[in-house]
Amino acid sequence: MKFRFLIFILALLFSVSSAFSQGKVKIVVSVDWEGDDLQQQNLQAMKDFRRDYPEIPLQHFLNAAYYTKHQAKASEITESIKSVLLPKDEQGLHIHAWKNLVESSGVVFRTSPSFVLEGYTIADCKIDCGQEIALTGYTNAELRKIIAHSIEILNKEGFNRPKSFRAGGWQADDNVLDALAAEGFTLDSSATPADFLLPEWGKYKLYQMVKDLWMKTTPTSQPYIYKTSSGLKILEYPNNSCLSDYMTGEDMLKVFQSNARNFKKNPKKNVYLSIGFHQETAAEFLQHLREAIKLIRNSAKQNRIPIEFVVAPIKDNF
Numbered sequence: 429m430k431f432r433f434l435i436f437i438l439a440l441l442f443s444v445s446s447a448f449s450q451g452k453v454k455i456v457v458s459v460d461w462e463g464d465d466l467q468q469q470n471l472q473a474m475k476d477f478r479r480d481y482p483e484i485p486l487q488h489f490l491n492a493a494y495y496t497k498h499q500a501k502a503s504e505i506t507e508s509i510k511s512v513l514l515p516k517d518e519q520g521l522h523i524h525a526w527k528n529l530v531e532s533s534g535v536v537f538r539t540s541p542s543f544v545l546e547g548y549t550i551a552d553c554k555i556d557c558g559q560e561i562a563l564t565g566y567t568n569a570e571l572r573k574i575i576a577h578s579i580e581i582l583n584k585e586g587f588n589r590p591k592s593f594r595a596g597g598w599q600a601d602d603n604v605l606d607a608l609a610a611e612g613f614t615l616d617s618s619a620t621p622a623d624f625l626l627p628e629w630g631k632y633k634l635y636q637m638v639k640d641l642w643m644k645t646t647p648t649s650q651p652y653i654y655k656t657s658s659g660l661k662i663l664e665y666p667n668n669s670c671l672s673d674y675m676t677g678e679d680m681l682k683v684f685q686s687n688a689r690n691f692k693k694n695p696k697k698n699v700y701l702s703i704g705f706h707q708e709t710a711a712e713f714l715q716h717l718r719e720a721i722k723l724i725r726n727s728a729k730q731n732r733i734p735i736e737f738v739v740a741p742i743k744d745n746f
């Protein structure tokens with residue numbers, strides 16, 4: 429009797445442990461807040477999305493540049509942003525080198541490198557500009573000032589202290605990653621496969637700049653620890669399915685399927701997928717993401733792939 433009881437306990441332990449060792453395809457839905465504008469139509473599209481998918485958390489890459497624009501009304505900006513946030517969301521940081529943000533950080537604004545076209549000059553800058561200037565043009569000390577100032581602005585407005593980051597135009601080189609890690613960031617999600625940008629950005633500098641920076645990034649790239657040249661560590665979480673401005677629902681499904689094939693080879697290990705959209709173009713492109721979610725859920729069901737929508741993997745788990 430005792431022996432049978434022991435077998436029963438062992439079997440129970442085994443089934444519990446194998447249930448815990450089951451991996452999943454973990455899907456992160458990110459939002460890039462460009463720091464450009466907060467139009468009602470885009471916020472409404474996000475509210476509609478939250479209403480229809482209350483179970484999906486969002487990884488927000490918020491932007492402090494809304495607050496540094498001329499005549500910015502901080503309380504209205506904060507109210508607009510918070511109107512589409514949920515407690516389960518992650519509040520990360522996105523930076524584009526807007527002139528007003530750079531200057532309010534105590535840094536001299538630079539006009540290069542532009543990821544749109546060559547020959548951008550200060551004369552091209554009217555009220556605010558700089559969205560297309562890569563962060564890679566700034567020194568480590570300058571970047572740290574811009575990052576710290578962005579955090580300070582967001583903290584003052586009652587947002588969480590960001591630990592995750594995505595660079596404007598995916599432009600995060602070793603220097604940017606080092607400045608982030610030095611400012612306490614544990615995750616960067618700027619790596620993306622350049623080829624997804626080719627149709628829209630092929631005639632601009634961005635395509636080649638992303639290709640040069642993230643040469644090894646593919647649609648099945650997985651999170652990895654990056655060690656900066658000064659020895660700091662940060663988790664690189666590839667935005668492996670890019671953003672819905674450049675991806676149809678079918679395109680994102682294909683990326684999911686490639687990752688699902690890898691998952692099936694070792695179902696005990698989690699596989700990560702990063703999809704997303706921009707707040708500034710939500711009214712136009714959130715429908716691509718809705719379509720992707722529908723297709724991915726159907727495909728996962730048919731192929732018995734366990735999926736879970738999450739906000740971010742933790743650096744210590746890698």
Ligand SMILES: [Zn+2]
Pocket residue numbers: 460461462522524595596597
């Ligand atoms: Zn951006």
